[in-house]
Amino acid sequence: MTLVTEPKAPPRAPHPLRAEWVRGFAPWAGAAIPLTLGVTLWAKADQWQGGWSETAGQVHSAMLITLPLAAAAGCWQGGRERRRRTDELWATTVRPPLARLLTAALPVALWVAASYLLTVVLAQLATWPYAQGDHPHLALLPGDTVAMAAGALTGHVVGRAVPTRLAAPLLAMAGYVGLGIVTTVRSAPGRVLSPTTSPLTGELPVWWQPWAMALWTGGLAVAAALAYAARRRVTALLPLAAALAAGTLLAQTGDGLWRANPIARRQVCDTSTAPAVCVNARYAGMLPQVSDALSGVTDKLHGVRNLPVRWADHGGAPRADEAQLPGITPLGWSAVRGRLTDPEQFAWEAVTALEGYDCPEGPLTARERRADDAVEYYLVPTSTRKAIDEDDARGDTAQRADLRERRAARAKLAGMDERTRREWLSAYFAARADCDAKGVPAL
Structure with missing residues (x-):
């Protein structure tokens, strides 16, 4: 076979x-x-x-x-x-x-x-x-x-x-x-x-x-x-x-x-504070750390009147009852990979937004400058401000004199009792909201 x-x-x-x-x-x-x-x-x-x-x-x-x-x-x-x-x-x-x-x-x-x-x-x-x-x-x-x-x-x-x-x-x-x-x-x-x-x-x-x-x-x-x-x-x-x-x-x-992203028009807010803290819904997960960064400010503003209703972040100019939340965007500055890079600086910028810096441009009076500095130092005593004070202390006669006046105004605001300070801050924020330089209370 x-x-x-x-x-x-x-x-x-x-x-x-x-x-x-x-x-x-x-x-x-x-x-x-x-x-x-x-x-x-x-x-x-x-x-x-x-x-x-x-x-x-x-x-x-x-x-x-x-x-x-x-x-x-x-x-x-x-x-x-x-x-x-x-x-x-x-x-x-x-x-x-x-x-x-x-x-x-x-x-x-x-x-x-x-x-x-x-x-x-x-x-x-x-x-x-x-x-x-x-x-x-x-x-x-x-x-x-x-x-x-x-x-x-x-x-x-x-x-x-x-x-x-x-x-x-x-x-x-x-x-x-x-x-x-x-x-x-x-x-x-x-x-x-x-x-x-x-x-x-x-x-x-x-x-x-x-x-x-x-x-x-x-x-x-x-x-x-x-x-x-x-x-x-x-x-x-x-x-x-x-x-x-x-x-x-x-x-x-x-x-x-x-077209506009619909979610960019919405905000997520923490209404447990005054002013309320609102972030754009695109970064809703950052609300807890933003609220935490501003907690020292909101605690000191408890009971103060004439404040904006909220810090807002809806992409446009703030409304009459709002203050602009410091910018989370563009990324890479205030926020990197979902975290605030400098919470202290963020809180200071939030305080300046309360002071009505959207008023018409013009030279500030000495009363305004001292009041603004005292309020910012009381609410957010930043390390940057302290470094500026140290530089002024080593400066010329005019710088040292200006530093003494600023420190005196800060000490006067910090030394007030709680009720008096709330009334002073209420008058201050009312004047700043109305861009009324003469209405800013003296220190």
Whole structure:
């Protein structure tokens, strides 16, 4: 009996896209995006880590660097065959020009888009432990991700069309300068068509803006690829028409592309004190530490009349019965990663907001200066004020005389009995609220 073995089928050749995807330049181009974007984010971590809106704005505005980088990567890949001197050899293959272009261009485009998306996810995770309210803002991701891929695809077409090794760095520099001008100059024509244009902090895009931006950038890139490599170049008219329709919609809408974040209009308040303490709902988790920072002030103001009803933080000018809460934003100054950086300074700024410094500008009288200094020193005796006093004590005759007057006024206010001091402070805050310099009680 003879055993007959069937010949084994030859191993299937790997798809050309697989080799382009796992080897060569595309993975390195993808790795450059999180490296560049990560360094940019790390350098400004204090300004975004802890605020969902700030995080979304930072990763979006960082496209000013990553988008030209993606275009340059695509451009370098597009000139690969010319550098290898194999472009004429590739032209003899049976594969059509468009297939050859997409085989080399898509891995780079997908790598840079996926790498950008991964970096954004990591930035959101870095903010999550410190966020004090609101929720993640991911609405811009579709438009941003497609723009990264479109930049790489467009750069690839440029790399094939422009016969010079300098095409990639020149394209990166031109993209950075051009996007920078359009992004930073609010009156620049076509600003709303730039994928790097950012909303203001506390604003959100309308629901269709990211999808229109994706159609605008993606349509232009696909049209460029078809116009360069398709056998029937007329097919480029379809994505071009879609891109122009999306661009027209974006341009005609203008500033209407952004809307106010509803949560930014709300406040969360601690009404157990007078004045009440209110923080913007975007940072609701910071209310306990803000209240704690102001507890020494509110304890000393117990029973004092003519005070504002609350410290408010609703993004606009305070109303007639409100005082402006010291700014939690922009992050990186008063607050970093969900914590107040200097509670003492924060309390002093809150006291100055009670003093009516929104009155018309003009020179303060000696009575006002002494009263303001005494009130601030009584409510918040900051280390900065004490350091200023030490400097004045070593100053000239005029500085030492002024220091003696300030200390005398402070001692007089601190030496009053509780009832007398409450009446004096009530009269003081009434005069300051009315911008009545003559009504400020003397010390």
